[in-house]
Amino acid sequence: MSNFSYFPKRYGLHGELKEQNQQLTAAKEELQKELTETQQRVTHLDHQFNVLEKENQEVKKKLHDCQTFLVAAKLDPVSGEAIVKAVQENEEDRKEVMNVSTKLLNELQAFEEIATQQRSRLLEIQKTVSDLNEERERVMQERQTFTLEANDLEKALMEAESLLL
Incomplete structure (x- = not known):
């Protein structure tokens, strides 16, 4: 009978392992969820970066076009100043785009x-x-082996008892 005290320890260990397994499974699911959310955020940030990069290219092209226009048109200083302001604004926009791009990176x-x-x-x-x-x-x-051994011992005990009787 004292051999049966072995089972509660086994069941207790089994319960602990089961609880740890459930906790780890929950943690794994939470990490999977976080990873999915993070991947979605990366996709969104990549998209924003691509949009900003495209805008940056467009601003550069417009700046180049404005500079070409100014030289080709040989504008007077009054209208030239207005174009210089636009060029400066475009340059400020370009710098802002570059800052946003740097922050995004x-x-x-x-x-x-x-x-x-x-x-x-x-x-x-x-x-x-x-x-x-x-x-x-x-x-x-181990439990299965123990159970088989216990059954074999019980069977041997019964055989020994029957031989004694």
């Missing part, structure tokens, strides 16, 4: 670092889940 780099960290964390959790699954399988095999 910095944000993408920061995001990449976070995504790399989260991926590492996810891989660690997946490894832990795998280890726990292997441990659970080992415990189940």
Whole structure:
């Protein structure tokens, strides 16, 4: 009878492993969700970057066209000043676009670092889940072996009792 005290310990370990497995599964799902959201954000930021890059190219072309027009038209100083203002405004717009582009690149780099960290964390959790699954399988095999041994011992005990009677 004292051999049966072994089962509650096994069931307790099994319960702990099951609870840890559930916690790791929940953590894995949360990380998957965060990764999906992060990937969507990267896609959005990439799109914004492409739009800004296109606007930047357009501004550069307009600036070049304005400069060409000013030289070709040989405008007087009064109208030339107005064009210079437009050129300056375009240059300011270009600088703003470049600043936004730089900020976007910095944000993408920061995001990449976070995504790399989260991926590492996810891989660690997946490894832990795998280890726990292997441990659970080992415990189940030990339990099965123990049960078979207990049955064999019980059978041998019954045979010995029947021989004694």
